[in-house]
Amino acid sequence: MPEHIKYAAVGCGGMGRRHLRGAAMLYGSSRRNMELVACCDIKREPAELYADEAKDLLGSRPRVFTDIATMVREIPDLQAADVTVESGFHHVVAVTCLQAGLHVQCEKPAAVSIRGCNMMIDAARRAGCTLSIAENYRRDPIHRLARALIADGAIGTPRLMLSTSIGGRDLIAMTPWRHMQETASMPVDAGVHEADVMRFYMGEFRVVFGASRLHEKTRRKGTSAGPGGFYGAYLATMPDTIIPTGDDALYALIQFENGAFGQWIDDHAGHGEPKHERIVYGSKGSLQSFGNRNGKPSKLTFDGGTAIEDERILDYAPSYRLEPLAAELFGGDRVWSYTAPFNEIDSRILAMEYYELGECIRTGQKPEVTGEEGRADVALTYAPFEAGRLGRPVTLDDMLSLRADVYQREIDIKLGILQPASV
Numbered sequence: 048m049p050e051h052i053k054y055a056a057v058g059c060g061g062m063g064r065r066h067l068r069g070a071a072m073l074y075g076s077s078r079r080n081m082e083l084v085a086c087c088d089i090k091r092e093p094a095e096l097y098a099d100e101a102k103d104l105l106g107s108r109p110r111v112f113t114d115i116a117t118m119v120r121e122i123p124d125l126q127a128a129d130v131t132v133e134s135g136f137h138h139v140v141a142v143t144c145l146q147a148g149l150h151v152q153c154e155k156p157a158a159v160s161i162r163g164c165n166m167m168i169d170a171a172r173r174a175g176c177t178l179s180i181a182e183n184y185r186r187d188p189i190h191r192l193a194r195a196l197i198a199d200g201a202i203g204t205p206r207l208m209l210s211t212s213i214g215g216r217d218l219i220a221m222t223p224w225r226h227m228q229e230t231a232s233m234p235v236d237a238g239v240h241e242a243d244v245m246r247f248y249m250g251e252f253r254v255v256f257g258a259s260r261l262h263e264k265t266r267r268k269g270t271s272a273g274p275g276g277f278y279g280a281y282l283a284t285m286p287d288t289i290i291p292t293g294d295d296a297l298y299a300l301i302q303f304e305n306g307a308f309g310q311w312i313d314d315h316a317g318h319g320e321p322k323h324e325r326i327v328y329g330s331k332g333s334l335q336s337f338g339n340r341n342g343k344p345s346k347l348t349f350d351g352g353t354a355i356e357d358e359r360i361l362d363y364a365p366s367y368r369l370e371p372l373a374a375e376l377f378g379g380d381r382v383w384s385y386t387a388p389f390n391e392i393d394s395r396i397l398a399m400e401y402y403e404l405g406e407c408i409r410t411g412q413k414p415e416v417t418g419e420e421g422r423a424d425v426a427l428t429y430a431p432f433e434a435g436r437l438g439r440p441v442t443l444d445d446m447l448s449l450r451a452d453v454y455q456r457e458i459d460i461k462l463g464i465l466q467p468a469s470v
Protein backbone atom coordinates (compact mmCIF):
# COMPACT_ATOMS: atom_id res chain seq x y z
CA MET A 48 0.00 0.00 0.00
CA PRO A 49 1.56 3.32 -1.05
CA GLU A 50 1.99 6.00 1.60
CA HIS A 51 -0.59 8.33 0.05
CA ILE A 52 -3.93 7.07 -1.25
CA LYS A 53 -4.30 8.03 -4.92
CA TYR A 54 -7.70 9.53 -5.58
CA ALA A 55 -9.67 11.27 -8.30
CA ALA A 56 -12.10 14.15 -7.91
CA VAL A 57 -15.29 13.30 -9.80
CA GLY A 58 -17.36 16.46 -10.26
CA CYS A 59 -15.54 19.77 -10.62
CA GLY A 60 -18.32 22.24 -9.80
CA GLY A 61 -18.82 24.45 -6.75
CA MET A 62 -18.41 21.76 -4.10
CA GLY A 63 -15.66 19.99 -6.00
CA ARG A 64 -13.63 23.19 -5.89
CA ARG A 65 -14.32 23.54 -2.17
CA HIS A 66 -13.12 19.96 -1.66
CA LEU A 67 -9.95 20.91 -3.51
CA ARG A 68 -9.27 23.55 -0.86
CA GLY A 69 -9.87 20.84 1.75
CA ALA A 70 -7.25 18.70 0.02
CA ALA A 71 -4.82 21.64 0.13
CA MET A 72 -5.51 21.97 3.87
CA LEU A 73 -4.76 18.26 4.36
CA TYR A 74 -1.59 18.49 2.25
CA GLY A 75 -0.40 21.31 4.53
CA SER A 76 -1.08 19.38 7.74
CA SER A 77 1.08 16.83 9.54
CA ARG A 78 -1.35 14.05 8.60
CA ARG A 79 -1.45 14.10 4.82
CA ASN A 80 -2.49 10.64 3.58
CA MET A 81 -4.13 11.36 0.18
CA GLU A 82 -2.83 12.35 -3.25
CA LEU A 83 -5.00 13.87 -5.97
CA VAL A 84 -3.97 12.31 -9.30
CA ALA A 85 -6.98 12.95 -11.56
CA CYS A 86 -10.11 15.00 -11.95
CA CYS A 87 -13.17 14.09 -13.97
CA ASP A 88 -16.19 16.08 -15.10
CA ILE A 89 -18.52 15.39 -17.99
CA LYS A 90 -17.86 19.01 -18.97
CA ARG A 91 -14.24 19.60 -19.97
CA GLU A 92 -14.13 23.29 -19.07
CA PRO A 93 -14.74 22.95 -15.29
CA ALA A 94 -12.38 19.95 -15.20
CA GLU A 95 -9.57 21.98 -16.80
CA LEU A 96 -10.23 24.91 -14.46
CA TYR A 97 -10.13 22.51 -11.54
CA ALA A 98 -6.82 21.01 -12.70
CA ASP A 99 -5.31 24.51 -13.04
CA GLU A 100 -6.47 25.41 -9.53
CA ALA A 101 -5.09 22.12 -8.22
CA LYS A 102 -1.69 22.94 -9.74
CA ASP A 103 -1.68 26.24 -7.84
CA LEU A 104 -3.02 24.84 -4.59
CA LEU A 105 -1.36 21.41 -4.42
CA GLY A 106 1.73 21.88 -6.56
CA SER A 107 0.92 19.31 -9.25
CA ARG A 108 -1.68 19.16 -12.01
CA PRO A 109 -4.03 16.15 -11.91
CA ARG A 110 -4.82 14.38 -15.18
CA VAL A 111 -8.11 15.53 -16.70
CA PHE A 112 -10.88 13.16 -17.82
CA THR A 113 -14.45 13.50 -19.00
CA ASP A 114 -15.52 9.92 -18.27
CA ILE A 115 -14.87 7.56 -15.39
CA ALA A 116 -14.24 4.41 -17.46
CA THR A 117 -11.33 5.98 -19.37
CA MET A 118 -9.90 7.40 -16.17
CA VAL A 119 -9.95 4.02 -14.40
CA ARG A 120 -8.42 2.30 -17.44
CA GLU A 121 -5.61 4.83 -17.80
CA ILE A 122 -4.76 5.02 -14.07
CA PRO A 123 -4.63 1.39 -12.92
CA ASP A 124 -3.34 2.27 -9.43
CA LEU A 125 -6.18 4.70 -8.73
CA GLN A 126 -7.70 3.77 -5.34
CA ALA A 127 -10.48 6.20 -4.56
CA ALA A 128 -13.00 8.65 -5.97
CA ASP A 129 -14.35 11.77 -4.32
CA VAL A 130 -17.82 12.23 -5.83
CA THR A 131 -19.21 15.78 -5.89
CA VAL A 132 -21.65 15.60 -8.80
CA GLU A 133 -25.25 16.83 -8.62
CA SER A 134 -27.19 14.98 -5.92
CA GLY A 135 -29.51 13.26 -8.40
CA PHE A 136 -26.52 11.53 -10.04
CA HIS A 137 -24.81 10.26 -6.86
CA HIS A 138 -26.25 6.76 -7.13
CA VAL A 139 -25.08 6.36 -10.75
CA VAL A 140 -21.62 7.88 -10.36
CA ALA A 141 -20.82 6.32 -6.97
CA VAL A 142 -21.96 2.88 -8.15
CA THR A 143 -19.85 3.21 -11.33
CA CYS A 144 -16.79 4.04 -9.21
CA LEU A 145 -17.46 1.26 -6.69
CA GLN A 146 -17.94 -1.29 -9.46
CA ALA A 147 -14.57 -0.20 -10.84
CA GLY A 148 -13.06 -1.13 -7.46
CA LEU A 149 -12.62 2.41 -6.16
CA HIS A 150 -13.31 3.41 -2.57
CA VAL A 151 -15.79 6.28 -2.58
CA GLN A 152 -16.44 9.42 -0.65
CA CYS A 153 -19.72 10.89 -1.86
CA GLU A 154 -21.28 14.21 -1.02
CA LYS A 155 -24.61 14.34 0.82
CA PRO A 156 -27.44 13.52 0.42
CA ALA A 157 -26.19 9.95 -0.09
CA ALA A 158 -28.78 9.68 -2.87
CA VAL A 159 -32.11 11.32 -3.73
CA SER A 160 -34.17 8.28 -2.68
CA ILE A 161 -33.87 5.29 -0.39
CA ARG A 162 -33.63 3.00 -3.44
CA GLY A 163 -30.70 5.08 -4.71
CA CYS A 164 -29.00 4.76 -1.30
CA ASN A 165 -29.56 1.01 -1.36
CA MET A 166 -27.88 0.75 -4.77
CA MET A 167 -24.78 2.49 -3.39
CA ILE A 168 -24.68 0.43 -0.18
CA ASP A 169 -25.06 -2.83 -2.14
CA ALA A 170 -22.34 -1.83 -4.63
CA ALA A 171 -19.92 -1.00 -1.79
CA ARG A 172 -20.66 -4.30 -0.06
CA ARG A 173 -20.13 -6.30 -3.26
CA ALA A 174 -16.90 -4.47 -4.09
CA GLY A 175 -15.60 -4.68 -0.52
CA CYS A 176 -14.91 -0.94 -0.74
CA THR A 177 -15.41 1.95 1.66
CA LEU A 178 -18.42 4.18 1.07
CA SER A 179 -18.24 7.37 3.11
CA ILE A 180 -20.87 10.10 2.96
CA ALA A 181 -19.29 13.53 3.23
CA GLU A 182 -21.53 14.99 5.93
CA ASN A 183 -19.49 17.97 7.02
CA TYR A 184 -21.69 19.85 9.52
CA ARG A 185 -21.32 17.28 12.32
CA ARG A 186 -17.52 17.61 12.08
CA ASP A 187 -17.69 21.26 13.10
CA PRO A 188 -16.13 21.38 16.60
CA ILE A 189 -19.17 23.33 17.80
CA HIS A 190 -21.41 20.36 16.94
CA ARG A 191 -18.90 17.87 18.40
CA LEU A 192 -19.06 19.83 21.65
CA ALA A 193 -22.86 20.11 21.58
CA ARG A 194 -23.20 16.35 21.21
CA ALA A 195 -20.81 15.79 24.13
CA LEU A 196 -22.75 18.31 26.27
CA ILE A 197 -25.98 16.40 25.66
CA ALA A 198 -24.35 12.99 26.18
CA ASP A 199 -22.64 14.15 29.39
CA GLY A 200 -25.98 15.30 30.83
CA ALA A 201 -25.41 19.06 30.75
CA ILE A 202 -29.13 19.72 30.15
CA GLY A 203 -30.41 16.57 31.88
CA THR A 204 -32.62 14.24 29.91
CA PRO A 205 -33.24 15.67 26.41
CA ARG A 206 -36.96 16.25 25.81
CA LEU A 207 -37.35 18.46 22.75
CA MET A 208 -35.25 19.76 19.86
CA LEU A 209 -36.44 22.73 17.82
CA SER A 210 -34.82 23.21 14.46
CA THR A 211 -36.07 26.03 12.31
CA SER A 212 -34.69 27.34 9.05
CA ILE A 213 -36.85 29.78 7.10
CA GLY A 214 -35.76 31.98 4.20
CA GLY A 215 -34.96 31.77 0.53
CA ARG A 216 -38.02 33.58 -0.85
CA ASP A 217 -38.55 32.86 -4.56
CA LEU A 218 -34.88 33.01 -5.53
CA ILE A 219 -32.85 30.31 -7.27
CA ALA A 220 -30.46 28.91 -4.64
CA MET A 221 -27.03 28.51 -6.28
CA THR A 222 -28.12 26.20 -9.14
CA PRO A 223 -31.45 25.44 -10.88
CA TRP A 224 -31.03 21.69 -10.17
CA ARG A 225 -31.53 22.45 -6.45
CA HIS A 226 -35.22 23.07 -7.16
CA MET A 227 -36.06 19.92 -9.10
CA GLN A 228 -37.66 16.84 -7.59
CA GLU A 229 -35.29 14.30 -9.18
CA THR A 230 -32.05 16.15 -8.35
CA ALA A 231 -33.03 17.07 -4.76
CA SER A 232 -34.89 20.25 -4.01
CA MET A 233 -33.60 22.46 -1.19
CA PRO A 234 -35.32 20.77 1.79
CA VAL A 235 -33.56 17.58 0.68
CA ASP A 236 -30.24 18.94 -0.56
CA ALA A 237 -29.75 21.38 2.32
CA GLY A 238 -32.27 19.85 4.74
CA VAL A 239 -30.36 16.57 4.92
CA HIS A 240 -27.61 18.41 6.82
CA GLU A 241 -30.10 19.30 9.52
CA ALA A 242 -31.48 15.76 9.57
CA ASP A 243 -27.94 14.61 10.23
CA VAL A 244 -27.35 17.20 12.96
CA MET A 245 -30.63 16.26 14.66
CA ARG A 246 -29.72 12.56 14.61
CA PHE A 247 -26.18 13.45 15.76
CA TYR A 248 -27.56 15.35 18.77
CA MET A 249 -30.62 13.24 19.63
CA GLY A 250 -29.97 9.73 18.32
CA GLU A 251 -32.09 7.70 15.93
CA PHE A 252 -35.62 8.76 15.02
CA ARG A 253 -38.58 6.46 15.43
CA VAL A 254 -41.57 8.20 13.85
CA VAL A 255 -42.35 11.39 11.95
CA PHE A 256 -45.53 13.25 11.15
CA GLY A 257 -45.52 16.23 8.85
CA ALA A 258 -45.84 17.38 5.27
CA SER A 259 -43.96 19.14 2.51
CA ARG A 260 -45.08 21.83 0.08
CA LEU A 261 -44.07 23.35 -3.24
CA HIS A 262 -44.86 26.99 -2.46
CA GLU A 263 -42.99 28.91 -5.15
CA LYS A 264 -44.19 27.86 -8.60
CA THR A 265 -41.63 30.10 -10.30
CA ARG A 266 -38.19 31.09 -9.07
CA ARG A 267 -36.01 33.89 -10.30
CA LYS A 268 -32.30 34.47 -10.56
CA GLY A 269 -30.72 36.34 -7.65
CA THR A 270 -27.27 37.88 -7.31
CA SER A 271 -25.64 35.70 -4.65
CA ALA A 272 -22.40 33.87 -5.47
CA GLY A 273 -23.34 31.18 -2.90
CA PRO A 274 -21.34 29.83 0.05
CA GLY A 275 -17.67 30.79 -0.24
CA GLY A 276 -18.36 32.62 -3.52
CA PHE A 277 -17.99 29.46 -5.65
CA TYR A 278 -21.23 29.85 -7.63
CA GLY A 279 -20.85 33.38 -9.02
CA ALA A 280 -19.76 32.18 -12.47
CA TYR A 281 -23.05 30.29 -12.91
CA LEU A 282 -25.08 33.52 -12.85
CA ALA A 283 -24.03 34.50 -16.39
CA THR A 284 -25.72 31.48 -17.98
CA MET A 285 -28.52 30.95 -15.47
CA PRO A 286 -32.03 31.51 -16.85
CA ASP A 287 -33.87 34.49 -15.40
CA THR A 288 -36.66 32.23 -14.15
CA ILE A 289 -37.21 28.51 -13.65
CA ILE A 290 -40.23 26.31 -12.95
CA PRO A 291 -39.38 24.20 -9.88
CA THR A 292 -40.69 20.65 -9.58
CA GLY A 293 -39.46 19.67 -6.11
CA ASP A 294 -41.14 20.66 -2.84
CA ASP A 295 -39.44 23.67 -1.28
CA ALA A 296 -40.53 23.39 2.37
CA LEU A 297 -40.98 20.69 4.98
CA TYR A 298 -42.73 20.82 8.36
CA ALA A 299 -42.32 17.92 10.78
CA LEU A 300 -42.90 16.60 14.27
CA ILE A 301 -40.42 13.85 15.13
CA GLN A 302 -40.21 11.33 17.93
CA PHE A 303 -36.73 9.96 18.60
CA GLU A 304 -35.87 6.50 19.94
CA ASN A 305 -34.94 8.07 23.30
CA GLY A 306 -38.52 9.37 23.65
CA ALA A 307 -37.65 13.01 22.98
CA PHE A 308 -39.48 15.07 20.35
CA GLY A 309 -38.25 17.25 17.54
CA GLN A 310 -39.96 20.05 15.68
CA TRP A 311 -38.32 20.60 12.32
CA ILE A 312 -39.12 23.37 9.84
CA ASP A 313 -36.98 23.65 6.71
CA ASP A 314 -38.70 26.23 4.56
CA HIS A 315 -36.76 27.53 1.55
CA ALA A 316 -39.68 29.65 0.36
CA GLY A 317 -39.80 31.90 3.42
CA HIS A 318 -40.59 35.59 2.92
CA GLY A 319 -40.18 38.38 5.45
CA GLU A 320 -37.99 37.81 8.50
CA PRO A 321 -35.52 34.93 7.91
CA LYS A 322 -35.19 32.62 10.93
CA HIS A 323 -32.51 30.06 11.76
CA GLU A 324 -32.64 28.47 15.18
CA ARG A 325 -31.50 25.24 16.81
CA ILE A 326 -32.19 24.55 20.49
CA VAL A 327 -32.48 21.44 22.65
CA TYR A 328 -34.52 21.45 25.87
CA GLY A 329 -33.81 18.93 28.62
CA SER A 330 -34.92 18.21 32.19
CA LYS A 331 -32.27 20.57 33.65
CA GLY A 332 -31.75 23.27 31.02
CA SER A 333 -31.41 24.12 27.34
CA LEU A 334 -28.62 24.13 24.78
CA GLN A 335 -28.62 26.50 21.84
CA SER A 336 -26.16 26.30 18.95
CA PHE A 337 -25.87 29.06 16.38
CA GLY A 338 -25.45 28.02 12.78
CA ASN A 339 -22.68 26.01 11.18
CA ARG A 340 -19.03 26.64 10.43
CA ASN A 341 -19.02 30.05 12.12
CA GLY A 342 -17.34 29.16 15.43
CA LYS A 343 -19.97 30.96 17.53
CA PRO A 344 -20.05 29.48 21.04
CA SER A 345 -23.10 27.49 22.06
CA LYS A 346 -25.19 28.62 25.01
CA LEU A 347 -26.34 26.62 28.02
CA THR A 348 -29.25 28.12 29.96
CA PHE A 349 -30.42 26.90 33.36
CA ASP A 350 -33.45 27.72 35.50
CA GLY A 351 -33.35 31.24 36.89
CA GLY A 352 -31.71 32.46 33.70
CA THR A 353 -28.12 31.43 34.42
CA ALA A 354 -26.44 31.31 31.03
CA ILE A 355 -23.06 29.75 30.18
CA GLU A 356 -21.67 30.86 26.84
CA ASP A 357 -17.95 31.13 27.49
CA GLU A 358 -15.10 28.71 28.19
CA ARG A 359 -16.87 27.41 31.32
CA ILE A 360 -19.15 25.46 28.97
CA LEU A 361 -16.34 22.88 28.75
CA ASP A 362 -16.88 22.00 32.44
CA TYR A 363 -20.21 20.46 31.39
CA ALA A 364 -18.67 18.23 28.71
CA PRO A 365 -15.88 16.22 30.37
CA SER A 366 -15.91 13.61 27.58
CA TYR A 367 -15.36 16.17 24.78
CA ARG A 368 -12.19 15.60 22.75
CA LEU A 369 -11.60 16.42 19.08
CA GLU A 370 -9.82 13.92 16.87
CA PRO A 371 -6.09 14.71 16.32
CA LEU A 372 -6.38 16.34 12.86
CA ALA A 373 -9.30 18.52 14.03
CA ALA A 374 -7.26 19.51 17.08
CA GLU A 375 -4.32 20.41 14.83
CA LEU A 376 -6.43 22.49 12.44
CA PHE A 377 -8.61 24.19 15.07
CA GLY A 378 -5.86 24.73 17.65
CA GLY A 379 -6.71 22.32 20.49
CA ASP A 380 -8.74 19.25 21.30
CA ARG A 381 -11.35 21.05 23.45
CA VAL A 382 -12.25 23.98 21.22
CA TRP A 383 -15.41 25.81 22.38
CA SER A 384 -15.31 28.73 19.90
CA TYR A 385 -13.14 29.88 17.03
CA THR A 386 -12.87 32.69 14.49
CA ALA A 387 -11.72 32.29 10.90
CA PRO A 388 -13.09 33.19 7.46
CA PHE A 389 -15.75 30.80 6.11
CA ASN A 390 -13.55 29.31 3.38
CA GLU A 391 -10.80 28.53 5.89
CA ILE A 392 -13.22 26.76 8.26
CA ASP A 393 -14.83 24.92 5.35
CA SER A 394 -11.45 23.68 4.14
CA ARG A 395 -10.42 22.45 7.59
CA ILE A 396 -13.56 20.35 7.89
CA LEU A 397 -13.25 18.98 4.34
CA ALA A 398 -9.62 18.08 5.10
CA MET A 399 -10.89 16.04 8.04
CA GLU A 400 -13.25 14.14 5.71
CA TYR A 401 -10.44 13.32 3.28
CA TYR A 402 -8.16 12.20 6.09
CA GLU A 403 -10.81 9.88 7.48
CA LEU A 404 -11.38 8.37 4.02
CA GLY A 405 -7.64 7.72 3.65
CA GLU A 406 -7.48 6.07 7.07
CA CYS A 407 -10.51 3.89 6.29
CA ILE A 408 -8.82 2.69 3.11
CA ARG A 409 -5.49 2.16 4.86
CA THR A 410 -6.81 0.34 7.96
CA GLY A 411 -10.21 -1.03 6.91
CA GLN A 412 -11.97 0.96 9.65
CA LYS A 413 -15.55 2.15 9.01
CA PRO A 414 -16.17 5.80 8.17
CA GLU A 415 -18.19 7.86 10.63
CA VAL A 416 -20.98 8.42 8.10
CA THR A 417 -21.38 5.08 6.34
CA GLY A 418 -23.83 4.51 3.50
CA GLU A 419 -26.32 3.23 6.07
CA GLU A 420 -25.91 6.34 8.23
CA GLY A 421 -26.32 8.57 5.17
CA ARG A 422 -29.43 6.58 4.21
CA ALA A 423 -30.94 7.17 7.66
CA ASP A 424 -30.40 10.92 7.13
CA VAL A 425 -32.19 10.64 3.78
CA ALA A 426 -34.98 8.66 5.48
CA LEU A 427 -35.53 11.39 8.09
CA THR A 428 -35.47 14.07 5.38
CA TYR A 429 -38.11 12.41 3.21
CA ALA A 430 -40.25 11.20 6.13
CA PRO A 431 -42.37 14.40 6.25
CA PHE A 432 -42.77 14.32 2.44
CA GLU A 433 -44.13 10.78 2.67
CA ALA A 434 -46.17 11.34 5.85
CA GLY A 435 -47.97 14.24 4.21
CA ARG A 436 -48.81 12.20 1.14
CA LEU A 437 -49.96 9.15 3.12
CA GLY A 438 -51.83 11.24 5.70
CA ARG A 439 -50.28 9.29 8.58
CA PRO A 440 -47.11 9.21 10.70
CA VAL A 441 -44.27 7.18 9.16
CA THR A 442 -41.62 5.19 11.00
CA LEU A 443 -37.96 4.70 10.16
CA ASP A 444 -38.90 1.15 9.25
CA ASP A 445 -41.64 2.42 6.87
CA MET A 446 -38.99 4.50 5.15
CA LEU A 447 -36.30 1.81 4.92
CA SER A 448 -38.71 -0.93 3.83
CA LEU A 449 -40.16 1.41 1.14
CA ARG A 450 -43.69 1.17 2.56
CA ALA A 451 -43.64 4.99 2.55
CA ASP A 452 -42.35 6.09 -0.84
CA VAL A 453 -45.05 8.00 -2.73
CA TYR A 454 -42.85 11.06 -3.42
CA GLN A 455 -39.65 9.06 -3.87
CA ARG A 456 -41.31 6.62 -6.29
CA GLU A 457 -41.90 9.55 -8.63
CA ILE A 458 -38.19 10.37 -8.39
CA ASP A 459 -37.14 6.77 -8.96
CA ILE A 460 -39.29 6.61 -12.10
CA LYS A 461 -37.88 9.90 -13.40
CA LEU A 462 -34.33 8.59 -12.79
CA GLY A 463 -35.01 5.16 -14.30
CA ILE A 464 -34.37 3.37 -10.99
CA LEU A 465 -37.96 2.07 -11.21
CA GLN A 466 -39.87 1.27 -14.39
CA PRO A 467 -43.43 2.71 -14.48
CA ALA A 468 -44.78 -0.80 -15.12
CA SER A 469 -43.34 -2.07 -11.83
CA VAL A 470 -45.31 0.48 -9.77
Ligand SMILES: NC(=O)c1ccc[n+]([C@@H]2O[C@H](COP(=O)([O-])OP(=O)(O)OC[C@H]3O[C@@H](n4cnc5c(N)ncnc54)[C@H](O)[C@@H]3O)[C@@H](O)[C@H]2O)c1
Pocket residue numbers: 057058059060061062063087088089090093131132133134136140154155156181182183222236
Ligand atom coordinates in the same frame (compact mmCIF):
# COMPACT_ATOMS: atom_id res chain seq x y z
N1 LIG B 1 -21.58 19.51 2.18
C1 LIG B 1 -21.83 20.74 1.77
O1 LIG B 1 -21.73 21.69 2.51
C2 LIG B 1 -22.21 20.94 0.33
C3 LIG B 1 -22.28 22.21 -0.22
C4 LIG B 1 -22.57 22.36 -1.58
C5 LIG B 1 -22.83 21.23 -2.33
N2 LIG B 1 -22.78 19.99 -1.75
C6 LIG B 1 -23.08 18.79 -2.55
O2 LIG B 1 -22.09 18.60 -3.54
C7 LIG B 1 -22.69 18.05 -4.71
C8 LIG B 1 -22.33 18.91 -5.90
O3 LIG B 1 -22.86 20.20 -5.69
P1 LIG B 1 -22.27 21.44 -6.46
O4 LIG B 1 -22.80 22.63 -5.79
O5 LIG B 1 -20.80 21.30 -6.61
O6 LIG B 1 -22.94 21.27 -7.91
P2 LIG B 1 -22.45 21.89 -9.27
O7 LIG B 1 -23.61 21.90 -10.16
O8 LIG B 1 -21.72 23.15 -9.00
O9 LIG B 1 -21.34 20.84 -9.79
C9 LIG B 1 -21.61 19.52 -10.16
C10 LIG B 1 -20.58 19.10 -11.21
O10 LIG B 1 -20.72 17.70 -11.44
C11 LIG B 1 -20.49 17.47 -12.85
N3 LIG B 1 -21.03 16.17 -13.25
C12 LIG B 1 -22.32 15.81 -13.44
N4 LIG B 1 -22.40 14.50 -13.80
C13 LIG B 1 -21.15 14.02 -13.81
C14 LIG B 1 -20.57 12.75 -14.10
N5 LIG B 1 -21.34 11.72 -14.46
N6 LIG B 1 -19.24 12.61 -14.04
C15 LIG B 1 -18.45 13.67 -13.71
N7 LIG B 1 -18.93 14.91 -13.44
C16 LIG B 1 -20.26 15.08 -13.48
C17 LIG B 1 -21.21 18.65 -13.50
O11 LIG B 1 -20.79 18.84 -14.84
C18 LIG B 1 -20.78 19.78 -12.56
O12 LIG B 1 -19.58 20.40 -12.98
C19 LIG B 1 -24.18 17.94 -4.43
O13 LIG B 1 -24.49 16.65 -4.03
C20 LIG B 1 -24.39 18.90 -3.28
O14 LIG B 1 -25.46 18.52 -2.42
C21 LIG B 1 -22.46 19.84 -0.46
